[in-house]
Amino acid sequence: MKLNRYLSIFALFASLSLTAQAGAYEDILxxxxxxxxxxxxxxxxxxxxxxxxxxxxxxxxxxxxxNGNLDLVRFLLENRASVQRRNRYGDTALMLAALHGHTxxxxxxxxxxxxxxxxxxxxxxxxxxxxxxxxxxxxxxxGADVNLKAPNGQTALMLAAKRGHFExxxxxxxxxxxxxxxxxxxxxxxxxxxxxxxSQIAEFLERVGAR
Numbered sequence: 001m002k003l004n005r006y007l008s009i010f011a012l013f014a015s016l017s018l019t020a021q022a023g024a025y026e027d028i029l030x031x032x033x034x035x036x037x038x039x040x041x042x043x044x045x046x047x048x049x050x051x052x053x054x055x056x057x058x059x060x061x062x063x064x065x066x067n068g069n070l071d072l073v074r075f076l077l078e079n080r081a082s083v084q085r086r087n088r089y090g091d092t093a094l095m096l097a098a099l100h101g102h103t104x105x106x107x108x109x110x111x112x113x114x115x116x117x118x119x120x121x122x123x124x125x126x127x128x129x130x131x132x133x134x135x136x137x138x139x140x141x142x143g144a145d146v147n148l149k150a151p152n153g154q155t156a157l158m159l160a161a162k163r164g165h166f167e168x169x170x171x172x173x174x175x176x177x178x179x180x181x182x183x184x185x186x187x188x189x190x191x192x193x194x195x196x197x198x199s200q201i202a203e204f205l206e207r208v209g210a211r
Contacts, residue, residue, distance in 0.1 A: 057087035066096035099126040128156035131165035162192035179210040
């Protein structure tokens with residue numbers, strides 16, 4: 001009889017503990033999204049995993065990097081958050097920071113030597129697509145391969161050219177981006193620029209030898 005009572009009490013405490021953990025998990029993700037660094041740090045100090053991630057695999061570091069929360073990014077890195085993690089969409093913290101143009105966060109993440117030239121989309125593709133010139137320069141200086149193709153078959157130069165980002169195009173050309181790479185549907189970078197009526201980019205590419 002006593003054994004059954006003890007087992008019931010144990011089950012109750014276990015259930016309460018799981019409920020509390022689930023609540024803390026939801027709280028820390030919500031706090032990260034709301035840029036509530038104090039709550040995130042407090043929950044981490046109570047024992048939550050620094051690499052806690054939402055159901056899509058987006059970690060606290062990725063959320064902070066995407067939202068431009070420099071102080072939280074710094075805290076997470078100091079507490080060994082992984083810079084190599086990728087969510088279900090293939091994004092890393094560096095890629096999300098690059099996409100949104102958070103230059104100082106990109107700089108901080110690069111100090112941890114993340115992989116730059118992995119398969120799929122990468123941080124330089126994102127920076128070129130959104131016209132993040134300063135971010136792209138940091139990535140190239142850190143060793144990003146300017147000629148890697150994104151999953152759609154296009155290089156950073158092609159992405160920047162068709163999106164009309166002249167300064168990024170000029171940066172990539174200076175970094176020896178291949179002018180002759182062609183997409184089977186949309187053509188080369190100069191053809192993309194012409195089709196999108198980005199005449200300044202098209203003229204520049206023609207001056208530096210694109211055909």
